[in-house]
Amino acid sequence: MITFFLQQSPTTSRYYYTPAKWMDTTVRLTDGKKGKTQAVINGSSKRLPDNTPSAILAPADADASLLPERASWDGQNLVEYVAQ
Numbered sequence: 001m002i003t004f005f006l007q008q009s010p011t012t013s014r015y016y017y018t019p020a021k022w023m024d025t026t027v028r029l030t031d032g033k034k035g036k037t038q039a040v041i042n043g044s045s046k047r048l049p050d051n052t053p054s055a056i057l058a059p060a061d062a063d064a065s066l067l068p069e070r071a072s073w074d075g076q077n078l079v080e081y082v083a084q
Helices: none
Strands: 004-008 015-028 034-042 055-057 071-073 078-080
Touching: 034 071
Parallel strands: none
Antiparallel strands: 004 015, 015 034, 034 055, 071 078
């Protein structure tokens, strides 16, 4: 299954679709166990650095304090984003 984002051009106001890139990773839950989470990268986002998720979809009982404040995707996990 492929997910697409509906985009609107800021210059022409025309609509178009771009593919979304989904990633799985694990997060620590509030009870100390590990749980699965997903992140998605919007392929056409010019406002975010490369490999920066547009959204992180974590379980309701995820320990948010352990998620990076500014995350990037290293191919395996969400990691703290460091500006180049």
